[in-house]
Amino acid sequence: MNIPAPYLLMLGETKDPLAIKTARGVHYWRPEKCLGQLRLNDDVPSLGLPEMDIETAVEKGAKTFVLGTANAGGVLAEHWIPMIVDAIERGMHVASGLHQRLSDIPAISEAAEKAGVSLFDLRHYKEKLDVGNGKKRSGKRLLTIGTDCSVGKMFTTLALEREMQSRNLKATFCATGQTGILVAGKGIAVDAVISDFIAGATEALSPDCPPDEWQLVEGQGSLLNPAFSGVTLGLLHGSQPDALVLCHEANREHIRHMPHMPIPTLQDIIDLSLKLASLTNPNPRFVGMAINTSMLSEEEAKAYLQGIENTYGLPATDPVRFGVAISSTT
Amino acid sequence: MNIPAPYLLMLGETKDPLAIKTARGVHYWRPEKCLGQLRLNDDVPSLGLPEMDIETAVEKGAKTFVLGTANAGGVLAEHWIPMIVDAIERGMHVASGLHQRLSDIPAISEAAEKAGVSLFDLRHYKEKLDVGNGKKRSGKRLLTIGTDCSVGKMFTTLALEREMQSRNLKATFCATGQTGILVAGKGIAVDAVISDFIAGATEALSPDCPPDEWQLVEGQGSLLNPAFSGVTLGLLHGSQPDALVLCHEANREHIRHMPHMPIPTLQDIIDLSLKLASLTNPNPRFVGMAINTSMLSEEEAKAYLQGIENTYGLPATDPVRFGVAISSTT
Numbered sequence: 001m002n003i004p005a006p007y008l009l010m011l012g013e014t015k016d017p018l019a020i021k022t023a024r025g026v027h028y029w030r031p032e033k034c035l036g037q038l039r040l041n042d043d044v045p046s047l048g049l050p051e052m053d054i055e056t057a058v059e060k061g062a063k064t065f066v067l068g069t070a071n072a073g074g075v076l077a078e079h080w081i082p083m084i085v086d087a088i089e090r091g092m093h094v095a096s097g098l099h100q101r102l103s104d105i106p107a108i109s110e111a112a113e114k115a116g117v118s119l120f121d122l123r124h125y126k127e128k129l130d131v132g133n134g135k136k137r138s139g140k141r142l143l144t145i146g147t148d149c150s151v152g153k154m155f156t157t158l159a160l161e162r163e164m165q166s167r168n169l170k171a172t173f174c175a176t177g178q179t180g181i182l183v184a185g186k187g188i189a190v191d192a193v194i195s196d197f198i199a200g201a202t203e204a205l206s207p208d209c210p211p212d213e214w215q216l217v218e219g220q221g222s223l224l225n226p227a228f229s230g231v232t233l234g235l236l237h238g239s240q241p242d243a244l245v246l247c248h249e250a251n252r253e254h255i256r257h258m259p260h261m262p263i264p265t266l267q268d269i270i271d272l273s274l275k276l277a278s279l280t281n282p283n284p285r286f287v288g289m290a291i292n293t294s295m296l297s298e299e300e301a302k303a304y305l306q307g308i309e310n311t312y313g314l315p316a317t318d319p320v321r322f323g324v325a326i327s328s329t330t
Numbered sequence: 331m332n333i334p335a336p337y338l339l340m341l342g343e344t345k346d347p348l349a350i351k352t353a354r355g356v357h358y359w360r361p362e363k364c365l366g367q368l369r370l371n372d373d374v375p376s377l378g379l380p381e382m383d384i385e386t387a388v389e390k391g392a393k394t395f396v397l398g399t400a401n402a403g404g405v406l407a408e409h410w411i412p413m414i415v416d417a418i419e420r421g422m423h424v425a426s427g428l429h430q431r432l433s434d435i436p437a438i439s440e441a442a443e444k445a446g447v448s449l450f451d452l453r454h455y456k457e458k459l460d461v462g463n464g465k466k467r468s469g470k471r472l473l474t475i476g477t478d479c480s481v482g483k484m485f486t487t488l489a490l491e492r493e494m495q496s497r498n499l500k501a502t503f504c505a506t507g508q509t510g511i512l513v514a515g516k517g518i519a520v521d522a523v524i525s526d527f528i529a530g531a532t533e534a535l536s537p538d539c540p541p542d543e544w545q546l547v548e549g550q551g552s553l554l555n556p557a558f559s560g561v562t563l564g565l566l567h568g569s570q571p572d573a574l575v576l577c578h579e580a581n582r583e584h585i586r587h588m589p590h591m592p593i594p595t596l597q598d599i600i601d602l603s604l605k606l607a608s609l610t611n612p613n614p615r616f617v618g619m620a621i622n623t624s625m626l627s628e629e630e631a632k633a634y635l636q637g638i639e640n641t642y643g644l645p646a647t648d649p650v651r652f653g654v655a656i657s658s659t660t
Contacts, residue, residue: 134556134591195525198560226464226567226610230528233553234560261464261609275602279591280556 001127003095003120003185004063005033008052008087012069013040013077020045022097023068025179029158033185035062054083058090064120066182067096074099074123085111095120097178122178123192125201132199132238134280139209143241144219144290145273147248147263149228149256152319153219154180156247156290159319161216170213174205176235180218191220191231198231202238217241223272224264225255233276240280244273246314249292250304266312289316290324331457333425333450333515334393335363338382338417342399343370343407350375352427353398355509359488363515365392384413388420394450396512397426404429404453415441425450427508452508453522455531462529462568464610469539473571474549474620475603477578477593479558479586482649483549484510486577486620489649491546500543504535506565510548521550521561528561532568547571553602554594555585563606570610574603576644579622580634596642619646620654 009023017024027034027047036052054065065087067076076098084094084102088111096102102119103109112119142160144153157173158180164171173180175187188201206215217239221228246266255261270286277284289308293301301318308316317326339353347354357364357377366382384395395417397406406428414424414432418441426432432449433439442449472490474483487503488510494501503510505517518531536545547569551558576596585591600616607614619638623631631648638646647656 132557134585134588191524191526193525194521195523195528195561195564196521196558198525199557223563223606224609227462227529228526229567229606229609230560230562230564231525232560233563234525237556237559255464258464272605276553276559279554279559 001120001122001125001181001186001188003182004093005030005185006035006062007033007064007066007095007182008036008038008054008057008062008092009034009047009049009066009068010038011040011044011047013044015043015045017045019069020047022070022179022182023047023066025154026066026068026182029183035060054087054090054092058092062092064093064095067094067098068182070097076100076102076105081105081107084108088112088115088117091115091117093118093120095122095182097122097182099123122181123189125188125193129193129197129204130200131196132203132234134199134237134240136280137203137206137208137240138211139213139215140211140243141206141215141217141239141241142243142245142287143217143236143239144245144247145232145236145269146219146222147246147266147269148222148225148252149220151247151249151252152290152292153247156245156319156324157216157218158183159324160245163324164214164216170210172209172213172215174215174217176202176205176218176220190235191228195230198234199238202235206239219247222255222264223269223276226258226261236273236277237280241277241284242281243287244277244284245288245290246270246286247290247292249295250301251295266308270312286312286314288314290319291316293318293321331450331452331455331511331516331518333512334423335360335515336365336392337363337394337396337425337512338366338368338384338387338392338422339364339377339379339396339398340368341370341374341377343374344399345373345375347375349399350377352400352509352512353377353396355484356396356398356512359513365390384417384420384422388422392422394423394425397424397428398512400427406430406432406435411435411437414438418442418445418447421445421447423448423450425452425512427452427512429453452511453519455518455523459523459527459534460530461526462533462564464529464567464570466610467533467536467538467570468541469543469545470541470573471536471545471547471569471571472573472575472617473547473566473569474575474577475562475566475599476549476552477576477596477599478552478555478582479550481577481579481582482620482622483577486575486649486654487546487548488513489654490575493654494544494546500540502539502543502545504545504547506532506535506548506550520565521558525560528564529568532565536569549577552585552594553599553606556588556591566603566607567610571607571614572611573617574607574614575618575620576600576616577620577622579625580631581625596638600642616642616644618644620649621646623648623651
């Protein structure tokens with residue numbers, strides 16, 4: 001999957017800011033890939049990009065029409081089809097993170113075939129995958145590991161890539177989810193592959209590389225999230241990380257959407273991750289903590305991070321609030 | 331997936347005994363479901379069932395035509411299609427464990443629609459699944475856990491079902507792989523679902539049940555097999571086992587197909603399984619060891635099992651050699 005940029009980001013028709021989370025992520029991390037936005041009405045939140053219709057975007061060089069919205073059920077709105085077909089007929093590729101495949105909609109797949117453009121169904125990986133083999137690969141790998149879903153693993157991984165590259169280190173973000181794939185222009189949504197291939201997909205995502213290169217693998221789920229732990233373990237074994245960064249949200253009390261499941265302690269996740277990671281890496285270690293402190297005041301956040309540093313002996317930061325470049329919060 | 335019996339088992343055309351592993355498993359555990367066998371030439375190993383062509387099988391009441399073979403690549407032989415269509419036109423359902431879907435072959439899917447029969451693609455689950463939720467369910471559950479793949483988890487689970495039922499205990503085998511599904515007539519191949527749904531599929535397979543019922547969940551893979559660990563962890567969290575049985579092959583030195591990966595110790599698997607299982611069950615425990623001792627003489631096997639019992643304080647047996655009814659091997 002290699003998604004040609006620049007993109008025209010289609011932001012849909014609802015005023016829910018969460019619905020444009022994917023588009024927002026792409027714009028935040030790769031503004032240079034985002035040529036314009038297309039909102040279907042004035043209530044839709046704006047990313048501040050130039051408003052553009054399909055015709056104008058194509059004139060200005062847009063290569064891919066990105067359905068940058070998430071919606072309940074993941075089904076494509078019927079009345080979007082003519083707009084998508086129009087983009088295709090004008091020569092744009094189309095990328096979608098919806099569960100429903102673009103390629104399963106005859107009007108869209110026929111138009112794409114006729115126009116010779118690609119349909120990128122980010123949640124569906126079509127290429128052949130092998131099962132994992134656990135063999136040591138050259139180069140270095142870092143994986144973000146969370147106490148839960150949605151604690152900032154993608155953000156942290158991308159922030160590390162940006163910071164490492166600014167220091168002239170060889171660092172490459174390896175995308176494992178739909179937003180990450182649009183940011184990187186490539187990747188595999190590991191939670192969408194057949195379960196026998198989780199580790200194999202991760203190995204394919206982070207292949208042999210030069211000894212001084214760091215592949216920064218975007219984590220998913222949590223080893224102690226009862227819905228998604230399998231994905232997380234496959235990612236851990238497949239990415240054979242040399243370095244791990246623990247991601248956590250301060251004051252989150254239970255696993256997302258599961259009031260009956262308390263959030264594990266950081267120590268639990270550290271111990272479990274190292275134990276399991278040692279299967280495919282002889283010497284994995286945690287190198288830092290990335291804490292989402294949005295529920296705390298700035299003073300509280302600093303105290304919280306200091307407490308974590310004292311307890312675990314690792315640098316701790318909130319990547320959104322304080323960046324990842326600092327060596328200590330105090 | 332509810333596969334109507336009795337079956338006509340199609341054994342294919344190769345003389346490799348491993349190619350009919352699935353058919354052999356179904357015949358061993360559910361002889362009453364197996365009406366006859368169809369071999370495409372005389373070199374094919376026999377299960378000892380009556381030889382039957384499709385026409386005769388239908389006359390005798392066969393309900394499902396089972397492609398009981400595994401082959402490299404999992405692709406259906408082109409020249410089998412007319413035979414399958416014939417079975418369909420005579421009113422039989424068709425079940426296949428091949429990777430290639432029956433429903434993707436137009437001649438077969440059209441014939442099935444016309445005849446009003448079902449196509450069971452055992453490696454592909456079509457129903458809607460929810461993600462796991464980790465909520466405690468009523469009834470009791472047992473899961474077989476292995477040090478690797480192919481160490482006897484299905485055999486052990488079915489042997490326990492048979493023994494428990496013979497003692498008038500309520501015990502139900504929950505199938506998670508293709509052979510198990512043909513044996514039980516239902517189930518979900520958890521290694522073939524989208525990875526986000528491993529735990530959810532397992533929860534659906536082992537739902538709330540009466541307090542005195544035991545659901546015996548067929549394990550898959552191993553927590554320390556770098557290819558399939560994700561599937562195993564999803565199964566462990568989804569099945570929330572009260573009881574675990576450890577399955578192992580004596581003298582296996584490395585993970586199957588991976589000479590670079592040593593087999594974990596039994597203690598490693600026990601510790602890791604209990605630690606991880608405690609997320610969805612407050613009190614999981616190992617209740618026994620099922621060891622494949624086929625590489626040992628009978629005397630050696632007995633000594634090996636005695637050693638295991640002494641070390642771990644749990645009953646140990648080889649279910650194939652000594653059954654699961656014995657309380658001790660000596």
